[in-house]
Amino acid sequence: MLDIRLKKVQGNFTVETAFVSDGAGVTALFGHSGAGKTSVINMLAGLTRPDAGHIMVNDHCVFDAEKVIDIPPEKRRFGYVFQDGRLFPHLSVRANLTYGMKRVRPRDRYIRFDQVVDLLGIGHLLTRHPATLSGGEKQRVAIGRSLLTSPVLLLMDEPLASLDAARKTEVLPFIARLSGELSVPILYVSHSVDEILNLADTLVFLSGGKSVAVGSVEAVTARNDFQRLTGRTEAGVVLSTAVESHDLSAGLTRLRFSGGVLSVPRVEIPAGDTVRVRIHPRNVGIALEPFPRASFQNIFQGTVEEITDPCDGTLVDVRLDIGAPLIATITPQARQELDLNPGTPVYAMIKSVSISLGSSFNGNHHR
Numbered sequence: 481m482l483d484i485r486l487k488k489v490q491g492n493f494t495v496e497t498a499f500v501s502d503g504a505g506v507t508a509l510f511g512h513s514g515a516g517k518t519s520v521i522n523m524l525a526g527l528t529r530p531d532a533g534h535i536m537v538n539d540h541c542v543f544d545a546e547k548v549i550d551i552p553p554e555k556r557r558f559g560y561v562f563q564d565g566r567l568f569p570h571l572s573v574r575a576n577l578t579y580g581m582k583r584v585r586p587r588d589r590y591i592r593f594d595q596v597v598d599l600l601g602i603g604h605l606l607t608r609h610p611a612t613l614s615g616g617e618k619q620r621v622a623i624g625r626s627l628l629t630s631p632v633l634l635l636m637d638e639p640l641a642s643l644d645a646a647r648k649t650e651v652l653p654f655i656a657r658l659s660g661e662l663s664v665p666i667l668y669v670s671h672s673v674d675e676i677l678n679l680a681d682t683l684v685f686l687s688g689g690k691s692v693a694v695g696s697v698e699a700v701t702a703r704n705d706f707q708r709l710t711g712r713t714e715a716g717v718v719l720s721t722a723v724e725s726h727d728l729s730a731g732l733t734r735l736r737f738s739g740g741v742l743s744v745p746r747v748e749i750p751a752g753d754t755v756r757v758r759i760h761p762r763n764v765g766i767a768l769e770p771f772p773r774a775s776f777q778n779i780f781q782g783t784v785e786e787i788t789d790p791c792d793g794t795l796v797d798v799r800l801d802i803g804a805p806l807i808a809t810i811t812p813q814a815r816q817e818l819d820l821n822p823g824t825p826v827y828a829m830i831k832s833v834s835i836s837l838g839s840s841f842n843g844n845h846h847r
């Protein structure tokens with residue numbers, strides 16, 4: 481559990497953020513360049529001192545301005561994973577992994593060597609040296625080294641930023657497994673919408689030093705302004721679903737969510753597991769009548785909840801309630817023709833969904 485409230489004036493830039501997240505999930509600190517992410521991380525790590533506020537991790541206070549508590553960085557027992565793995569080049573992978581572990585008192589160790597090696601799939605690399613590893617392998621070892629210090633909080637600062645797209649895709653599912661399987665809370669910093677929507681349970685959107693949107697990833701992505709905050713092309717509403725069944729002959733998987741059942745192209749995830757899907761607003765169509773012979777698999781009845789029309793001829797965001805929130809992006813002309821207003825009953829047609837990469841490993845931590 482994280483309970484964080486921070487204020488700091490740095491020149492003419494003020495950081496003021498507050499967020500609480502339950503359990504051991506991934507809290508993503510997200511924002512564009514210059515939003516204040518590094519400033520927040522530095523305060524959490526104890527590298528800079530907030531002017532006001534507190535930092536609580538699992539009911540353990542590491543900073544409180546009023547109570548004059550300020551635990552030094554090395555005693556906070558936080559783990560760090562940076563953009564560049566920063567492995568020791570002269571040590572083997574095994575020695576890199578055990579480096580920090582030896583400094584942790586045995587009674588404070590709650591993560592085992594074998595567990596980490598298994599989880600990160602690095603057993604075959606133990607005798608190798610960092611120079612012989614790929615970028616993705618280096619990052620997995622760096623994550624392992626950090627975990628083996630049995631941290632109470634793992635701070636990951638753009639851990640995938642130096643990797644190419646293929647390596648990112650390789651490492652992301654490993655990160656998705658961490659907090660669920662090891663019960664370690666993770667604070668994940670990134671400016672990549674793609675990464676955070678795959679990984680985050682709680683989302684903290686920073687802008688100009690302020691946390692302008694905080695909540696579960698499902699709730700924050702369902703806000704009409706989220707698309708604009710993040711840049712229209714990237715985001716999408718996130719829904720948590722459970723695999724209901726597979727239809728082998730049709731090549732489909734049925735995913736149950738609070739609004740019904742979504743049919744998606746077959747995914748190799750066992751029935752009962754949770755799967756996070758993203759639905760991009762451009763892939764949602766709105767109709768006033770049902771289409772009995774449509775090619776769409778996924779048509780849901782619902783109502784219009786909120787319309788954000790910039791009134792400048794650009795696209796209009798329409799939030800729908802289909803038993804779950806959904807956002808459709810339509811042209812102003814379509815809005816006019818359909819005469820859409822809050823409360824209008826509609827049919828939402830979902831053209832395609834993307835399955836979160838983190839889901840491909842039993843993503844049960846994705847609540």
Ligand SMILES: Nc1ncnc2c1ncn2[C@@H]1O[C@H](COP(=O)(O)OP(=O)(O)OP(=O)(O)O)[C@@H](O)[C@H]1O
Pocket residue numbers: 490491492493511512513514515516517518519520671
């Ligand atoms: N010590 C300081 N004194 C004055 N201004 C500062 C100081 N440190 C950071 N800033 C300013 O605070 C703002 C936020 O910086 P920060 O590095 O936290 O952003 P960021 O979100 O991490 O950006 P990026 O993604 O580019 O790393 C910037 O405008 C920066 O110039």
